[in-house]
Amino acid sequence: MPGRIDVHQHLLPARYTKALEDNGVTAGGWPTPSWSPGAATTMMDAAGIATGMLSISAPGVHFGDDAAARDLAREINDFQAELVKDVPDRFGHFAVLPLPDFDGAVTEAVRALDDLHADGVVLLSNARGHYLGDPAYETLWTELATRRAVVFVHPAEPPITRLDGLPSPLLDFPFDTTRTALDLVAHGVFDRYPDLRIILSHAGGFLPFAAHRFTGAAMFNPGTTPDGILAGLRKFYFDTALSATPTALPSLYAFAEPGHVLYGSDFPFAPAEWRAGFDRNLTTYAGPGADRFPDVDRVAAERLFPRLANAS
Structure with missing residues (x-):
């Protein structure tokens, strides 16, 4: 059987790592790892991953x-597109956009999807405090929906003070994913664009666990209902990166729609021993809901990315 499709895999080409260094920034206080296509394929071969969907x-x-x-x-x-062109069975890519420059983001999304044939786009959970339900995104959502683009949402550092000794990826990232997902649903993005296909990183943060609590958003957002909020939250897809644990999987599998859970590695940011542990948990999990998700490794992703189904 063909190997896994990894929808949560990152790239750090030299030009990007230099930009991070020049601007004195990291991923929320997390050390910037090294990366190369060769290192990625070595990891993929060891982990049984056939294709890595790359994103910044x-x-x-x-x-x-x-x-x-x-x-x-x-x-x-352009770098990603050339890499995929050379080995289309091994890599795919989500185009990065220059948000919060919204005009530039629309222009680059159209170029990347139409000319570079990107497999989708990556949006950060917030762009300088602009969350995904913000009206500033409306033109971008329109262009993405017109193209039925897959949208991969990766967390970013929220506009709050980081806790001492706790880099944002440990705690703030799952929180920010949850925050932007509810913002998107409560402000009607799925209502206006019902065919959007949006993947949330890291099992959606806290969303599956607290989804029913979040239906209370209907009390504060005219035109919404508790059932509508819940239905909107269930439209999301979720990846398993850093989240395949005996406590997280029952909640995720109880909440997600069948076919909406996808494999993710979080390479190269996740330490190798972490990835191996989460992979073991995912493979051996036989608890509540496991029978509803036989397609996590590959088939669920093939439905989002038909070119990979045709190649298998």
Whole structure:
């Protein structure tokens, strides 16, 4: 049987790591790992991964200058497209956008999807405090929905003070994913664009565990209902990166729709021993809901990315 499709795998080409260094930033205080296509394929072979869907992680490509962010996004997306062209069975890619430059993001999304044939786009959970339900995203959502683009949502550092000794990826990232998912649903993005296909990182943060609590958003957002909020939250897809545990999987499997859970590795940010442990848990899990999700490793992703189904 063909190997896994990894929807949560990152790339850090030299041009991007230099930009991070030049601007003195990291992914929320997490050390920046080394990366190369060869290192990625070595990991993939060891983990039984056939295809890695590549994306830029937080903090994205915008460091304060719109023009520089546009140039960096174009350069990275061109790099990804060339990599995929050379080995289309091994890699796919989600195009990075220069948010919060919304005009530049729309232009680059159209270019990447139409000309570079990106497999989708990656959006950070917030762009300088703009969450995904913000009206500023409306033109971008329109273009993405028109193309039925797959959207991969990766967490970013929220606009709050980081707790001492706790880099944002440990605690704040799952929180920010949850925050932006509810913001998106409560402000009607799925109502306006019902065919959007959006993947949330890390099992959706806390969303599956607290989804029914979140239906209370209907009390504060005219035009919504508790049932509508819950239905919107169930439209999301979820990856398993850093989340395949005996306590997280029952909640995820109880909440997600069949076919909406996808494999994720979080390479190269996740330490190797972490990835191996989560992979073991995912493979051996036989608890509540396991029978509803026989397609996590590959088939669920093939439905989102038909080119990979045709190649298997």
